[in-house]
Amino acid sequence: MANIYYFGISYTNTTTYHRASALKRLGHNVIIYDPYTIIANRLNNKIQSKIHYITGYFFLEKVINEWLLYIINTSPKPDVIWVDSGELFGPTSLKILKIWNCPVILYNIDDLTGKRDGNRFKNALRSLLAYDLVVVVRPETQYECQQLGAKRVIRVYRSYDEKAHLPFDNLEEIPLSFKSEVAFIGTWMKYERRDKFLAQLMDNGVPLSIWGDRWQKSSYWEKLKHSYKGASLGGRDYTAAIQGAKVCIGFLSSGNRDQHTTRSLEIPYAAGLLCAERTSEHTYLYKEGVEAVFWSSAEECARLCHFLLNNDTKREEIRLAGIQRVKELKLGNENVCEEILKLV
Structure with a gap:
């Protein structure tokens, strides 16, 4: 070694x-x-x-x-x-x-x-x-x-961490404060318009929970504060909030030319259901509607959220298929680091 x-x-x-x-x-x-x-x-x-x-x-x-x-x-x-x-x-x-x-x-x-x-x-x-x-x-x-x-x-693709993002064995281990219907875990970013998107979800009746930093700076704060649950999460709290949500929203950074993010891997590995923007890389990683769900607008995202919240069996099928798929991809930190070291 x-x-x-x-x-x-x-x-x-x-x-x-x-x-x-x-x-x-x-x-x-x-x-x-x-x-x-x-x-x-x-x-x-x-x-x-x-x-x-x-x-x-x-x-x-x-x-x-x-x-x-x-x-x-x-x-x-x-x-x-x-x-x-x-x-x-x-x-x-x-x-x-x-x-x-x-x-x-x-x-x-x-x-x-x-x-x-x-x-x-x-x-x-x-x-x-x-x-x-x-x-x-x-x-x-x-x-x-x-x-x-x-x-x-x-x-390489981004990666989850095999230990840090390992899901809880039992949902009862997850504190009630980290259980939600639809969750977004991430930071307010000035030019990414995440706040407008989330406000539109709320306007469409999506029961939203938000964790992350700097959201008070948003021009939509008066609306979003009703869904705001607290500052950025780390460690087991982060995993708990993913696994404790029925649906997890995944945003990209358009300024960063993202086609997928670390959340794209962390959410399914942590036993969450990924609901993210439709991109070529997302649809390569997961079968749409089978292992994850994707959207191209806030309206489409809202429709998907309502469908999933009202169809427990289908939601669980997609969540479990996503967990299986992300493990098959072998995109954990250990997998990626090992492949990199082989090259030097």
């Missing part, structure tokens, strides 16, 4: 933690280095954080590189270096990591070459040619990274 140095656990991002944990479960010796802890005091207010985001973290390169040099000088050589996301590592950072003369992987599930996040991934793109393997989740991103000269680029 490999000795892996894993860089990039953001203190706000549990999905990266799940991947590192999956590598450990596969038997690898994983040492986690979180660059965000090194720069936390420089991101301690909204203004500073926004400046660094807008400038592509350019003014943080020196402190990051000094930190990497310290690790190089005080740590034994690993077998593999895994960089998650990569926005903090510029070309000099990669030169430092390359001192170890071992494979360096970039794994990024955001839209690395897209336009939504401005300069956020400027460092990662400047460093692209230095990585031995670049792993992305969109065919467009794969093509664009290849065009930019990356040595080797592969595209």
Whole structure:
């Protein structure tokens, strides 16, 4: 088994933690280095954080590189270096990591070459040619990274976590506060119009429960607050809210060129019923109306929700078929991480 140095656990991002944990479960010796802890005091207010985001973290390169040099000088050589996301590592950072003369992987599930996040991934793109393997989740991103000269680029689907998203054995274990008819678990995003969509579901009589951050900023808050159940969920609470709902709404990020999201895998694996936007990737992953349900408008989504809530047998058939299908796809973190490591 490999000795892996894993860089990039953001203190706000549990999905990266799940991947590192999956590598450990596969038997690898994983040492986690979180660059965000090194720069936390420089991101301690909204203004500073926004400046660094807008400038592509350019003014943080020196402190990051000094930190990497310290690790190089005080740590034994690993077998593999895994960089998650990569926005903090510029070309000099990669030169430092390359001192170890071992494979360096970039794994990024955001839209690395897209336009939504401005300069956020400027460092990662400047460093692209230095990585031995670049792993992305969109065919467009794969093509664009290849065009930019990356040595080797592969595209994978997003993944659920075999342990973190494992459903409860018994529905009685799920607290009543996490049981609902139709649930959406996610963040309000300014330009995604999720709030308008959810408000339209409410207008169409859909009994909605919302968990997530920043919804108070929505112009639809006066309506949505009646369905709002609380802030973002993590750990077993997240799984409980998925499994405790009869129907789970799955949104995409249009600015991120999404055709599927982590929710597309997490919801069925956590024993929920996926009700998401109709896309080519969703209809490839699941048989429509058999293993998941899809919509192209709020009106169609509302009709589907009412149909499912009024047809217990059909709803349960789709839910169980979705669970079976997501397991057949083998898109757990352990599966995906193992395939990636085989390539280096």
